[in-house]
Amino acid sequence: MTTALSVRGLHKSFGPANARKTAVDGLSFELEQGEVLGFLGPNGAGKSTTMKMICGFLAPDAGTAIVCGHNVLSHPIAAKSAIGYLPEGAPAYPDMTVLAFLDFIGAIRGFDGAERGERVADAMAKTQLKEVAHQPIETLSKGFKRRVGLAQALLHNPPVLILDEPTDGLDPNQKFEVRKLIKEMAATKAIVISTHILEEVDAVCTRAVIIARGRIVADGTPAELRGRSTSGNLDDVFREVTANV
């Protein structure tokens, strides 16, 4: 079976030549279908930058990502077809209604007619957006905007999902619903979620990678990581492995 996601030696620096700052420093990992990877790290560790490079939104200085066998640099269309990406924040066209925006995403993803309608309806049902279907996105609350972002990521039923802080801004009920949805989808997909909420790792992740200054400092199941600390607490493990990097 083809590895769902293979991240190979990703590297990215920002800034002028005399003040170059490394954001991602040779990051590699593999993910199989059925795995939900919690991608953790302190603010500025390089999580969003890594996710952008995996999804082909940012060109790496070195390395690449292979998505279901497709290199995101040499075969970007095939790789991007296999990915659903929820970026940080909630970028969308603010004056479009939820329905019009998702229909537009469906068209871009290559669906027509009845199938497009079914996919939009299914994505709205999964993310509980039906009640705001005809509302312009700019008038939605933060949590609803986040769910529109999630709906567009799921619409084409991709085998790989890259979700940058998917529950950011959601109330406890919605966090629960989104985590439930991630768990329901997990068996048939490979999913990466970045989060600062360590309870989320226990709730949905089969594995966690902790990065600091663009490098992996821990990789294991939540239970294995907890076993690294005498307290058995993921917050303590996080602090210990990222403190002196």
Ligand SMILES: Nc1ncnc2c1ncn2[C@@H]1O[C@H](COP(=O)(O)OP(=O)(O)OP(=O)(O)O)[C@@H](O)[C@H]1O
């Ligand atoms: N376009 C950019 N130009 C310059 N520096 C950038 C750019 N994008 C990211 N950086 C820097 O790269 C580093 C990694 O940022 P990144 O957003 O990937 O971190 P993160 O782990 O997602 O952080 P957070 O948890 O705060 O979202 C930071 O120092 C950030 O300031």
